[in-house]
Amino acid sequence: MQEPLILAVPKGRILDEALPLLAAVGIVPEPAFSDPNSRALRFRTNNAAIDLIRVRAFDVATFVAHGAAQLGIVGSDVLAEFDYSELYAPVDLGIGHCRISVAEPADLAAKDDPRGWSHVRIATKYPHITRAHFEARGVQAECVKLNGAMELAPVLGLAPRIVDLVSSGKTLKENGLVEVEVIAQVTSRLVVNRAAFKMRASEVVPLVDGFRKAVA
């Protein structure tokens, strides 16, 4: 029998929205998947031809780009940051809505003029997106890479500005920051490894169509 297809899903907040979508496509993970005491990372589903792996959001893109998983669910922020040519993103799943924005302390924003920037120092998990955004208008961005809690950087003097995800705006507000520019809107996408899309088309194409129908 052919090895099961592997679908990589992110551990974090997208998972809650992705599970109903998976159910709509007919994929239901084994009970261990929802058991907080389970330390397993790979799970069977009700479909013997599909297994799930649960990995960090950024790693979904890496597993699928290298063909270690054939499909995945990942934010467009992660896709833009890595720009893997081996990833095909055929379906916008309409979940994980947020935006990636530039933010700074409210008192700096009150006297700041983004049109006057020539060099900026930015704390972010997204150095590639940040540099590309600023380079497009001739501003040089010096990035300090963090993996979380970017909002602490301005007040502690690590960098005066940040680039991070914003949804309700609560995190910025509670840390005294305001959004000064929106770089891009973000949603989660179904991603497929390009080689698997060709080599395992008879299994992958109906699955991609299933996701397309589920979100239509």
Ligand SMILES: Nc1ncnc2c1ncn2[C@@H]1O[C@H](COP(=O)(O)OP(=O)(O)OP(=O)(O)O)[C@@H](O)[C@H]1O
């Ligand atoms: N506030 C938000 N609202 C909606 N979607 C979000 C929000 N924050 C993140 N996302 C989406 O969820 C994805 C995963 O984000 P999450 O914050 O769960 O990961 P993380 O905690 O940074 O991951 P890890 O712990 O693996 O580093 C992001 O890539 C983005 O697409």
Ligand SMILES: O=P(O)(O)OC[C@H]1O[C@H](OP(=O)(O)OP(=O)(O)O)[C@H](O)[C@@H]1O
């Ligand atoms: O505008 P809001 O609704 O407040 O959402 C924005 C927050 O959500 C994300 O972090 P998350 O809560 O996923 O935690 P993280 O720091 O682990 O990434 C993001 O990094 C922001 O900190």
